[in-house]
Amino acid sequence: MNAPLLQVEKIEVVYKRVITAVQGVTLAVPDGQIVALLGTNGAGKSTTLRAISGFLGLDDAKVTEGSITFEGTSLQNRPPHEIAGHGVVLVPEREKVFPNLTVAENLAAPVVRASKAGDRRQQEERIYHFFPRLADLRDRTGGLLSGGERQMLAIASALMCRPKLLLIDELSLGLAPVVVGDLIRRLAAIRDDLGIAILLVEQSAAVALEIADYAYVMENGRVVLDGDRERLRSHKDVQEFYLGQGNGVGNSDGAVRRSYRDVKQYRRSRRWYG
């Protein structure tokens, strides 16, 4: 197998020189694939993503060990605009659009990577093709968009940078299932048409395993489980804790009924937004 597009090797991220958020995380994103990073709040998913995208430096955090390699170049502790220049672009979890800029301006502000004349317009047309809704909202201010529209705009403006790898922090958080389903379909189309890789951070395993080719599960700053979609879907722990399915007793009309007594108590109490 060829070297993956992005290789993260045993990285350790430390906030304010004392708080370790991520310990020895290793993951790879192959070209043209969608990879998901699963885990609860505080598992270190977002920090990992921030480390890759260079968001860390401004948070007084640092990658202290390990390496982040993208297409053979090291991306560790580089300023975010340089990382974007290499083709790694992040859709952050919060504050993902410029609230006082219109939709059109949100798409006009990003720097198009390695562009020639006409590239910007071509990319803009592609994006309006993926998200026709944004074309209707052109002159609407970013801050007035609904959650789903905002997520679309955030992805669209990230795509304006012509990324090779798109990082998305919490695709489904706070969005209605129907909107999430729509976004998933569009993301798959974007991956297929533009041939870019996507690294997705998700709390919802159901969403992630619907779209991802491969997934990593993080807990307490470490990767505890990884595998391709089928393997994780059939993994017993994932089914129980992450997808909310149990091996309960099927009743007459085929539905599975289970008692709360059967739910294995996991180490900590936790909630899944599956």
Next chain:
Amino acid sequence: MQLLINIIVLASIYALIACGYVLIYRVSRVLNLAHGELMMFGAYLVLACASLFAGHPIMALCAAVVLSVVTGALVYVFLMRKMTGEMVLAAILTTVALGILVRGVIVLVWSSQQQYPAQALGISNPTFTLPGDGHISFWSLVLVLTNLAAYGALFGFLRFGRWGMRMRAAGQNPLLAAQRGINLHGVYALAWSLSTLTGALAGILMALDSGVTGSMPVIALKAFPAALVGGLDSLGGALLGALIIAGAEVLLIYYVDPLLSDVVPFLVLVAMLIVRPWGLFGTREELDRV
């Protein structure tokens, strides 16, 4: 009529200076308290260029303007750049230190006596009589026109220019802007250059009109209330704020007491801070950041 002209000229001075505060505040939340000194530095640069390009007043003026822009960029690159990511207050104090330094250098190099760049350049300052028996000096007229042109250009640039858009984007969310490939250092350096440019234009034109002394930054201090009254993050607000402050100042000088001149801007400011602390067009949430 003369009163109206005085108001317009004074408002132009304040507005041209105030937009410099607004530009830097908008992109980086830093109050540039060295703005007055940088403005004065621009005026003294004219003196330097006048001896450099003796006999070519236009070239000397252009050189002074270009040098001011370079000064702004250098201030960012060598001083303020180190302060990105630090506390805003630390950055503001840095500008205070810069202001003191610039003032000291100016006194050292050019002494604290009043100087007349217009004489050094060998250009005159004729006075025009307008209909209605009002008088305006040539350089004051140029200042009013420059102010209008500067605001027009800035509005256009921020609204439609790609880098203007990026400046607004960086002001709203620097992290996101950086991740969209926008070089924050580029944006900040641009803001500092533009701010110093407008400040220096004001300084140069005032110096050509009435000479320059080491006390010129006081005028910039009086323009600061104009920016605050309008709302620190609003360009249109700065223009209106300047008009309000200048109007109040000129009218009170005329009808009450000339000695009020230095007090009026701050009186208006205090009144504004009581009624509407975030300024006429400012964003309310901006307040807790200062």
